[in-house]
Amino acid sequence: MNIRVYNCLPESTSVHWHGLDVPNIMDGVPDVQASPAIKPGCYFDYHFRIINPPGTHMYHAHHNTAKQEMLGLAGGLIILDPNSDCLPVDRDYSLIIQEFAVIGLEHGMVKLGTYNINPLSDDLNFFTINGRSFPYTSPLEVNRGELIRVRLANPGDQVHPIHLHGHHFSIVASDGNSIHPCSRLRKNTIPVASGETFDLEFAADNPGVWPLHCHIPHHMSNNHMKQTGGMFTTVMYID
Amino acid sequence: MNIRVYNCLPESTSVHWHGLDVPNIMDGVPDVQASPAIKPGCYFDYHFRIINPPGTHMYHAHHNTAKQEMLGLAGGLIILDPNSDCLPVDRDYSLIIQEFAVIGLEHGMVKLGTYNINPLSDDLNFFTINGRSFPYTSPLEVNRGELIRVRLANPGDQVHPIHLHGHHFSIVASDGNSIHPCSRLRKNTIPVASGETFDLEFAADNPGVWPLHCHIPHHMSNNHMKQTGGMFTTVMYID
C-alpha cells in the first residue's frame, strides 16, 4: 500500500495510521520516531503492507498533535476482506465522531457563517458526526429485515456514549479486532473514548425514525442551544 | 402497558423509554418522530407491549433535552420476570446517578436552602444517588451471607466510575441485557457513562460499613467542599 501525503498546510505535519501495525518509519510520530515530519509544500510516501485483519481504524495527524487533531485532521480507515465477495451485512455505515471548541459565539447561540476554532481550548461546544451536526448529518437509511453494521471511530478528546433508540446492537469488534461471538455484549449505548473504534451490528426490525446520538445531554446541541443538534443523527427506515 | 403522562411543566415535554424497543410513535422524541410533544396541562398515553427481556432501564424527558434532563427529569425502569416467584438475589437495589450545575454558591461551600440549577452549564458541582448526596443518601443494608444485586443507571452528562470497598462484584448485565456467565468481568470499579445501565452482583461476606461511591475525587463532595458528600453511599451490614 502506498499513500502519498501532500502537505498544503503552512506548518509541518505527519499521518499516523491509527491501529495499523506498520513499520516504525511509517508510523508518523516524528517527535520520537525516524518517521518524518512533512514540511509545507512537500510530500511523503507512506508505504507499508497491511498485516492487520479486516477491521475499522483511523488515520490522523500526529505532529503538533493537539492543534492539528482538534482542528479535525482525522478520518476513517477500513480494512476490507479481499477474499469476501460480499459483505456479511446488508448496509455498512462509518461514523467519525468529533468535537470542536468554536470561539466568538455567545453561549446558547449559533449563527450562519464560518467559525473560528481554538484547538487548545477545553471548552468543547460543537459536536459532529462525519463533520456535520444535526440536522445536517446524514440519516442511516435501512430497510426492514436488513442486518446493519455501524462503525464508530473517535479521534477527539471526549468519551461519547452513542445511544441507539428502538433497537439493541451487538458489539462485534473493537479497534479493528473481531470479538468472539460468545463475548459480544448486547447493548443500546456504547461509550467510545478517544482512540477507540467499535463495530456494532443490529437487525432492522422496528420501522420508524430512530435517534442515534451521543447520550450526553450537552452534546445533543451545539453551543448549548435549545434546539436538537450536535452529535445526533437517525436510523431511518425507507421501506 | 399504558402510562399516562401528565405535563405539569410550563413547557412541552415527552418521555423516552430508554432501552425499551417500543413502536416509533411511543419513543418520545418529537423533534424527529411522530411521537408527540406533550403540551403544558395536557397528557399523553404511552401504550406499548414490553418485548425486551427482564432487565434494568431508564425513562427520561427527550424534548428540550439538555435542559429537562439536566434539571433531573429521569428515573429508573426495571422489567421484572413475570415467571419468577422470587428474585435470584436476596436484595436488589437500584441507584440512579446524576449530577447538577448549582449556581450562586461560592466555590468550596454549600448552605442550607434551595438551590438554583443552570441545566446548560458544564460546571457540574452536585452529585447525587437517587436524588440525594451523602450523608443523605440511603445506605444499602445487607446481611452476611446474602447475594446482593445493585442496578446502576446514568441519565446525566459525565462518566461515573462506581467503586465498591471490601468486595468484588460480577457484572451480570448491561443496558438490560444479561451477560453470559462466561463473559462476566469481576471488578471493584465500573465506569457508568451517560445512557448506560449495569447490574452488579456480589456476595455479602465481609461485615462492616463499606463505601460505594463514584471514584472521581471531585465527585465525592459537592461544590468542592472538604467534607465527604456527593455521589457516595455505603453498603452497611445490619447483621
Next chain:
Amino acid sequence: MNIRVYNCLPESTSVHWHGLDVPNIMDGVPDVQASPAIKPGCYFDYHFRIINPPGTHMYHAHHNTAKQEMLGLAGGLIILDPNSDCLPVDRDYSLIIQEFAVIGLEHGMVKLGTYNINPLSDDLNFFTINGRSFPYTSPLEVNRGELIRVRLANPGDQVHPIHLHGHHFSIVASDGNSIHPCSRLRKNTIPVASGETFDLEFAADNPGVWPLHCHIPHHMSNNHMKQTGGMFTTVMYID
C-alpha cells in the same frame, strides 16, 4: 501483612488499600468506618491477610480525599503469586497515571521550577505517568521476541484512553482479577477510568520506538503547550 504508615503531613490522613478485601477497620475511610484517621506525627499499623488473588491494585489516601488524592497521595500495589518461580512474561511494567491542576502558569507555557497545585480545581492541565511527564517519563525497554505486561492504574479524576502504537494488546486482567482467555479483548486503546486497573499483554514483534500515551489530544502536552509532553511515553526496542 503489616504496613506502618507514618503521617508526616500537617493534617490527618488514612490509607485505602484499593481493590483489597481487607477487614473493615483496615479499609482506611475514617469518615464512615471505625478505621482510624492518622493524626499528624502519628502512625497506624495496617495489618491484614491478603485474600485476593495475584493482581494489580492501588493504595491512596481516603481522608480529605479530594485534596489529598489530587495532590498525588497514591501508588501501585501488586499482589504477586507466591507459588510462581518466575513471571509468565518477560517484562512487567507498572504505570500509575495521574493529572494535576497546576496554577499560576500562563496558558500554553511551562517554566522551570516548582509548581503550585490546586487540588480542588477541575482545570487539570498536567498529566503524568509514574509522576513524570514526557520527555521525563521512562521508556518501556523491550527486546524483540519478548512477552510484555503493562499494568495501568488510575487514582485520579479523568478517564485516560491509553493507546499503544505498532502493536495490539490483550486485556488479561482488570481490577486485580484475571479475565478468562476466551473473554479477553484485543485492542490498541484502553480507557482507564478513576479507580480502575488493567493488565495488558503484548508480543514485542515490531522493532522501533513506539508511543504509549493517553490518546486525548489535550493530554499529550502539559498546560496546552505545543510540544509533546504530558501522559506520553514510549515502548523502546533495545535489541
